[in-house]
């Protein structure tokens with residue numbers, strides 16, 4: 001039973017205690033206050049936290065992707081008890097020009113929810129419950145499952161933003177560098193918009209998965225013929241639009257050379273440089289894209305999740321209960337997976 005008081009004094013929360021070492025602790029439940037809601041996490045999609053696990057970066061507040069159900073709502077809020085919501089990452093102030101424009105991810109004055117609420121916990125998504133400001137909870141439409149909606153976090157979110165920004169549509173050739181869980185989301189976003197999607201990736205598991213999701217071709221980034229191969233596949237021009245999701249040192253420049261003159265490129269990855277001289281010569285428009293804007297693009301995101309539903313079931317390759325987080329991280333380290341979800345066994 002959700003919300004049973006006896007079960008809500010303590011909750012499970014994952015902590016990294018050393019290299020390849022973690023525990024699932026029992027910690028006091030989060031406390032909400034002011035405009036914060038208390039959310040029962042049903043799905044916590046896994047991102048790059050496995051690097052932290054591998055390196056032994058000690059932390060007891062892990063994760064930034066979650067979807068679940070509201071257990072306690074602020075008074076006079078647009079969010080109510082029982083609402084299903086996607087939890088936006090990070091904590092904007094809600095007052096600065098960036099927050100007001102829906103760009104809270106780049107807030108000028110981020111806040112600390114634990115300080116505001118006087119709560120011992122509640123920032124982690126690798127946990128049973130968390131607290132978040134009501135305006136940073138995205139209500140899930142009735143016809144979308146909570147599991148699929150959780151892909152509005154990093155699964156689809158950043159590359160959705162890139163596709164919106166570049167206005168990717170029917171007939172466009174979209175090139176995606178790096179087909180990890182974020183890049184696979186770019187494939188899905190491109191396919192549902194009617195674009196022809198070409199990937200750049202060497203991991204055979206992910207090459208096969210990208211093709212299953214609708215990528216027409218996947219080019220191996222090893223060697224120095226990537227741009228040439230992409231041009232051969234696109235009538236000599238190169239891709240109309242490109243999304244960098246490899247976060248590697250050389251990925252952005254290779255992708256840039258594979259994009260057609262006068263095209264567009266968006267980076268959701270945090271990788272290496274592009275030479276200004278090349279930018280001038282090729283006349284390509286560059287965009288830096290992080291999280292999606294849930295205030296501006298809510299209905300478009302809902303359409304994407306609905307349209308992509310069968311593809312999301314392929315992109316989510318594995319699910320584990322929170323208590324099996326160690327196995328989930330070890331799987332992610334092998335690269336033999338798409339998007340991996342943690343779920344709350346009580347849901």
Ligand SMILES: [Zn+2]
Pocket residue numbers: 092093094095096097098099100104107108109110
């Ligand atoms: Zn702000």
Ligand SMILES: [Zn+2]
Pocket residue numbers: 046047048064065153154
């Ligand atoms: Zn993420």
